[in-house]
Amino acid sequence: KILLExxxxxxxxxxxxxxxxxxxxxxxxxEYLWIKYIEILPYNQYKFSILKSVKILPTNYxxxxxxxxxxxxxxxxxxxxxxxxxxxxxNSILWRLFLNHTNIQLYPIALHxxxxxxxxxxxxxxxxxxxxxxxxxxxxxxxxxxxNPEKIEIWIMAACLEETxxxxxxSYKLIKKCFSYYYHKHNIIDLKMxxxxxxxxxxxxxxxKIFKVIIKLIIVKNIxxxxxLEKWVNTLCNLNLKHNSFIIEEMIKNACIIFPNNxxxxxxxFAHLIYNKKIKKIRTxxxxxxxxxxxxxxxxxxxxxxxL
Numbered sequence: 385k386i387l388l389e390x391x392x393x394x395x396x397x398x399x400x401x402x403x404x405x406x407x408x409x410x411x412x413x414x415e416y417l418w419i420k421y422i423e424i425l426p427y428n429q430y431k432f433s434i435l436k437s438v439k440i441l442p443t444n445y446x447x448x449x450x451x452x453x454x455x456x457x458x459x460x461x462x463x464x465x466x467x468x469x470x471x472x473x474x475n476s477i478l479w480r481l482f483l484n485h486t487n488i489q490l491y492p493i494a495l496h497x498x499x500x501x502x503x504x505x506x507x508x509x510x511x512x513x514x515x516x517x518x519x520x521x522x523x524x525x526x527x528x529x530x531x532n533p534e535k536i537e538i539w540i541m542a543a544c545l546e547e548t549x550x551x552x553x554x555s556y557k558l559i560k561k562c563f564s565y566y567y568h569k570h571n572i573i574d575l576k577m578x579x580x581x582x583x584x585x586x587x588x589x590x591x592x593k594i595f596k597v598i599i600k601l602i603i604v605k606n607i608x609x610x611x612x613l614e615k616w617v618n619t620l621c622n623l624n625l626k627h628n629s630f631i632i633e634e635m636i637k638n639a640c641i642i643f644p645n646n647x648x649x650x651x652x653x654f655a656h657l658i659y660n661k662k663i664k665k666i667r668t669x670x671x672x673x674x675x676x677x678x679x680x681x682x683x684x685x686x687x688x689x690x691x692l
C-alpha cells in the first residue's frame with residue numbers, strides 16, 4: 385500500500401499493474417489492492433480477473449459496488465446485483481440500485497423484499513408509497529411507524545400525506561402525537577425535526593402548512609431557554625433563502641412575536657421579505673410592528689398541547 389501510494393508514475397502503466405497484482409497475490413484479502421486493481425482495468429477485457437475479487441471478498445460492499453459500476457451490460461449488471469444481495473442482503477444501497485435496474489413486472493416484488501431486508505431505510509418506504517393511493521399509503525406509513533418508532537421522518541411523511549389529500553386535522557393530530565411520544569421518552573427532537581422539514585422544502589420546493597405548526601411547537605418548547613434566541617438566529621444564518629424561504633419566514637415571524645423589541649430579528653424579517661419581493665407582507669409587518677398587535681398562536685386550535 386505504501387509503495388503504491390508513493391508511486392510517482394502514471395497509474396495505467398504495466399509496472400503499476402504488476403505491483404498491484406503482486407500485492408493481491410500476497411494479500412488476497414486486501415480491500416485497498418482490489419479496489420486499485422478494479423479501478424485501472426477495463427471490465428470487459430479483464431472480467432474474470434475482476435470477478436475474483438467478489439469471490440474472495442463476497443461481503444465487501446465497496447468492491448461489489450465498484451464491480452457493478454464498471455459493468456456496462458444491463459443483464460450482467462442485474463445478475464451481479466442479485467449475487468451481491470445474496471451475500472449482503474441488508475445493504476439498502478444495493479437494493480435501491482437493484483430496483484433501478486429491475487423490470488416493471490418484478491419491481492413490486494423486489495421492493496417488498498427490499499423493505500423486508502432493510503426496514504429502516506426510509507427511501508424504500510417512500511418508493512413503496514409513491515406507487516400507492518392515499519389509503520394504502522396511510523396503511524404503509526402506519527406499519528413503517530410501528531417498525532421504526534424512533535424515526536421522526538416517518539411521522540412527518542405521514543403528516544404531509546394527510547395534508548396533501550386535504551386532511552389537515554389528521555396532519556395536526558399526528559404531529560401533536562409525535563411531540564407527545566418523544567416528550568414522554570425525554571428525547572429532544574427539535575433539531576432533527578427542523579433538519580427534516582428543511583430538507584423536504586429543499587427537495588420538493590413546497591411548504592406544507594404543518595411546518596408552521598411544527599415551528600410554533602418547537603418555539604413553545606424552547607421559549608424559556610436562555611440560549612433560545614441565539615440558537616434561532618444561528619439556525620437562520622445557516623439556511624439558504626432560495627431553498628428554504630418559507631421556513632425562514634415562519635421562524636423569523638414567530639421569533640419576532642416573542643421578542644417584539646429585538647430589532648435584529650425584525651431586520652432579518654424585513655430583509656427576507658424584501659429579498660423575496662413580498663410587498664404586502666412587508667406592509668403587514670410594519671403595521672404590526674407599530675401597532676404592537678402581535679399574537680402568538682401555538683397551534684391550529686389556539687391551545688398549547690397538554691404535554692407542554
